[in-house]
Amino acid sequence: MKKAGFFYCILFFLSAATVRAQSVPLQWQEVAAGIWKATIGQPENVNLLKAAGAQPRQEALQQLGARNFPLPKEDCYAAIQEGKIYLRFPLQQEEQLYGLGLHFQTVNQRGRILNLHVDHYGETDNGRTHAPVPFYVSDKGYGVLINSARYITVYAGTGVRVDSKTPAMPQDRNTDPSWNPQPYSDAVEMLVPAPGTEIYVFAGNTPMEVVQRYNLFNGGGVLPPKWGLGFTERMPTLSTAADIRNEVAAFETHRFPLDFIGLEPGWQTKAYPCTFEWDKRRYPDPAAFTKEMLDKGIRLNLWLNPYLSPASSLYPAVKPLSGSHTVWNGLVPDFTLPAAEQIYKNLFTKTHLDIGVSGYKIDEVDGYDFWLWPDVATFPSGTAAEQMRQVYGLLLQRMTTAWFKEKNKRTYGLIRASNAGASSFPYVIYNDYYNHRDFITALCNSSFIGVLWTPEVRASKTAEEWLRRMQSVCFSPMAMLNAWADGTKPWSYPEVEKQVNEVAVLRMRLLPYLYSTFAQYYFEGKPPVRAMNLVDGFAFRNEAVKGALNATDNPYEMAVRKDVGNQFMLGDYLLVAPMFAGEVKRTVILPQGKWYDFYTGKYAGAGEVIEVAPGLDKIPVFVKDGGIIPMIPPVMRATGNGVLPLEVRHYGELPGSSQVYDDDGETFDYQQGKYTTYLLTAAKDRHGRWKGTVQVRNPLKLQQQYANIKWVFMQ
Structure with a gap:
């Protein structure tokens, strides 16, 4: 027994040593x-x-x-x-x-x-x-x-x-109040x-x-694509082609911008699970209808979830390429298998892309646990259910993006x-x-992880909330009204219709700035929307603290040390501070350097915490010293406007330089160098007067998008 005990002790120590050796x-x-x-x-x-x-x-x-x-x-x-x-x-x-x-x-x-x-x-x-x-x-x-x-x-x-x-130093809870x-x-x-x-x-x-x-x-x-940065609305679930026509006409009557419309589940013969085939009762001629919309400058985006209905013509071919469990009684295709992707590609290309559909809303690939396949599910590729859960959204993004790229069309x-x-x-x-507040925090957090988020607008309890939500969404990666459930319109609250229209038009006026900011995302990797913690001059600085760290002695250092999820940067120069329903004022933390009010050019502060009360009409926006903001006249569509005059605003006391990016707005030709840049520079001449210069870089002789450039110095 002693020998056996000694033997087991040796095994124990060898096993423990093996575990330690692996670290x-x-x-x-x-x-x-x-x-x-x-x-x-x-x-x-x-x-x-x-x-x-x-x-x-x-x-x-x-x-x-x-x-x-x-x-x-x-x-x-x-x-x-x-x-x-x-x-x-x-x-x-x-x-x-x-x-x-x-x-x-x-x-x-x-x-x-x-x-x-x-x-x-x-x-x-x-x-x-x-x-x-x-x-x-x-x-x-x-x-x-x-x-x-x-x-x-x-x-x-x-x-x-x-x-x-x-x-960490041990503390005694009985006697130490800092425990x-x-x-x-x-x-x-x-x-x-x-x-x-x-x-x-x-x-x-x-x-x-x-x-x-x-x-x-x-x-x-x-x-x-340029149209993607315009305004979009998603229609009620069972909308018909006639409903879409009426909606487009209503947007035109109210002079409200619109670039693409989302069709919810009712465009299909069956949904939850889906057939991906047009319901001819609601859309008798999908190809003609899509062309009719494109002729008006309106793109169509189709809702789907990927789970295949037994009523679909694809069902027999997809069944052996699907998981062991269904979602809403629909097959879950194993998209790690090229054969499964090819079957979907054939149908989607023929009945959607070839007729001019511009994109998709891919729903229900996230959760909850009791809706999706369980972790005990199996897939024909051998991919674990857990892994499939983690990558399914990626797979669908990758494959649909590739289909559009094959046609040299952006989606x-x-x-x-x-x-x-x-x-x-x-x-x-x-x-x-x-x-609403949490949506803005998500907007900030998206900038750290390489994804985009929209604080969409669906409904509101009051006109004030409606306007505040609309103001936020117009400074996000996608300006979306999601009316699928109750059909709410931008003008549903007449008492704020004017202000809602103004902020939507402001987004359209800022399209050169927005598009150039997204170009920066592609070429340089800088996200279009940026959490304040990514901004130079915003970080907590230990050396700036003298004495105790508290809100009285060190208000700025205390502010930047906290979670700042209620304001963000849009591009290099615009700081956006959304207002929320019930607020008449709010604090804004300005990074180091001088900042100016976007609307008036008035000096706002530098490296400090300020309080603003903008009234109901405005969302607080500030511009960095030396900032250059290119703007166009109000337009109802992001594309199809011809050559436009460009208003270039310069803010502050510092000279500034910025680049406006432009391409055809539709294809991937920019990846072969087919794009134009406008280098905008503002500086004082020898007489101390502000002067703006423009250098057009157009090596491939693309059609010029902007002309009659007018400088406005917001002093």
Whole structure:
């Protein structure tokens, strides 16, 4: 018995030693400028970046320059235990973390535990969300991506290790009033339930540069067609072709801009599950109707979920290529199989794309658990149900984008689920949750993870709320009224119709600025909408604090240290601070440098917290010193307006330089260099007078979009 006991003790110690030996520093290989990759264990064949299929834009990454590895390599650990991956990365004392999914209530994710799981948002920032991207950005200038299609658990500075290099000091709750139930943690730890995974680290001088590298590594940001940045409305579910005609006429009567209309489930013969085939009772001649709309400058976007009805002509061919479980009694095609994608492509191309349909709204690929396939489901490719859940939105974005690209036509649509690698996809996330404040926080958080979000407008309890929501959506990636449920119109509240129209027209006037901002997303990786934590001059600065950190002695430092999810940057120069129903005033945190009121040019402040009371008519917007804002006259369509005069506004005291980007607005020819830029420069001449100059760069002799450029100096 003694020998047996000794033998088992040896086995125990050998086993423990084996586990400890598996926890080793990661080995890093630079795969692009400022980007490193490490591999632990045996990575699975299905992962996020493979599902997205994007190719890194190496030349653009090179232009950002070389960087050193941004973390102490000896403190980046991985271990394999019980068929799972354990990861650990270091954290500094004041370090803040952003990203890790599309959150609606929090911006700084340090001190949170998240289970990254594609799901419908359940009103809690717990990691179950529409885009649970396993990528975090540090304010210290680096980012970490875990390329696994599993449900990853993240402990973002919550676990306190016994072997910590900077251990928390024990406190006595009985006598110490500063006792903290969550002691200081110096590590981000993750649990990946997989036999192996790839890990990427992105370096940058600033958090913005980190995000740029992430987006460029994933193909660069999307450049939508011009019409995608106009105004859109989604029609009630059972609308007919006649209803659409009447709606277009009503928009024209009310002089309200409109570029594309969304058809909800009733365009199909059956939905929930879907046939993807036109209901000829509501749309007797889809091809003629689509052409009629295109002739008016109106695009059509079709709602769908991917689950196939037994009534569909595709059903027999798709059934052997589908999962073991249905959704709403519809087949769930395994789109990791090329054969399944090809069947859908054949039908969609023939009956949608070939007749001029411009895009899709892809619904119901997010959750809830009791709606989608369970994790016990199986798929013919061998892809686990969990993995399919994490990548399904990516697969649908990738394949539909490719169909349009084959026709050299850009698209712009809506999606309910996304994940890492989606930066280049022309899709904007939306959901059924409807909290205005939280929608703006989501807009901020989208900028860290390479996805787009729209704070859509559906309904409101009051005219004030309606206007405030409309003001917000007109400064977002997609200006959408979603009237599918109750048919609410932009003019449904007559007492604010004028103001609603004004802000919608303002969006159209800003199209040159918006389009150039999205071009920057593609070429440079800078997201169009930016959380304040990505803005130079906004970060918390320890050296600025003298004495105790509190709202009285250090109001600015206290403000930027908090979660700032109620204001954002749109492009390089515009700071947008939405108002919410019931508010007559609000605070705005201005980054370092001078800022000016967009509407009047009046000086607003510099590196400080201000209070504004704009009245009901205006959404507060501020312009950075030296900012240049190009604008066009009011238009009802984003395209088809011919050569337009350009009004160029310059704000502030600093000289400024900005680039207006233009191309055909429809095709992918810009990727072959077929585009025009207007270099706008404002400076004082030798007499101290402001002067604006324009340099047109048009190497391929494209038709000039803008002429009669007029400078306005907002002094």
